Amino acid sequence: MNTLLVKNGEDAMIVLETRGGKFAGVIRDPGFHLIAPWKKAVSRLTTQTFNSIDGIGAATQDKANIVVSVAMEFQIRDAEKYHCAAKQPYDEAVKEIRNAAKEIVSGIGLAKVWEDRAYIARKIHAAAAPVLAEKFGLAFEDINVQQISLSSHCMSAPDAALNKILADAAATPDIVADAMDKGLEAGISIRKPLTLRKRV
Incomplete structure (x- = not known):
């Protein structure tokens, strides 16, 4: 599993995709997040x-x-x-x-x-x-x-x-x-x- 961090107060969201390139959700909440092996983080968006x-x-x-x-x-x-x-x-x-x-x-x-x-x-x-x-x-x-x-x-x-x-x-x-x-x-x-x- 991969780990991603969203900092407190960060005005951003992390976009996830499947390994096949399909949208798989976003991470918004501050803290560390475990990412399933079949997903990957592809971009960090400023909201x-x-x-x-x-x-x-x-x-x-x-x-x-x-x-x-x-x-x-x-x-x-x-x-x-x-x-x-x-x-x-x-x-x-x-x-x-x-x-x-x-x-x-x-x-x-x-x-x-x-x-x-x-x-x-x-x-x-x-x-x-x-x-x-x-x-x-x-x-x-x-x-x-x-x-x-x-x-x-x-x-x-x-x-x-x-x-x-x-x-x-x-x-x-x-x-x-x-x-x-x-x-x-x-x-x-x-x-x-x-x-x-x-x-x-």
């Missing part, structure tokens, strides 16, 4: 994760190219579904959030994106949460828009078309000037990222 996704390129409804970064929090609620969802379930979950962000931004004008990041975050959460739960067994707890910036193309060549986008969206001169000067940047502090999946 709750705080992380960020940078560089989500998207085009707004009025065709302004922007880059969005978000801070997110989710928990594993169904370990079997998460473990069996994909070879790299964390990467696939992040891809779903990226896709949701792009789709949401594509239906909103630049001025709205700039003025109300909380609204953008709520829309992304509403779109991605059901998918993460259904596909990966994840509870999408929270998301914040950490940063929004004009793409390097827009910043290197801010032409009349971009100014018209902002003007047509009823943006004030102060917002236009601030957007162009700062690249629409506005950051918030987030907690230190954690690794969701680690081989053992």
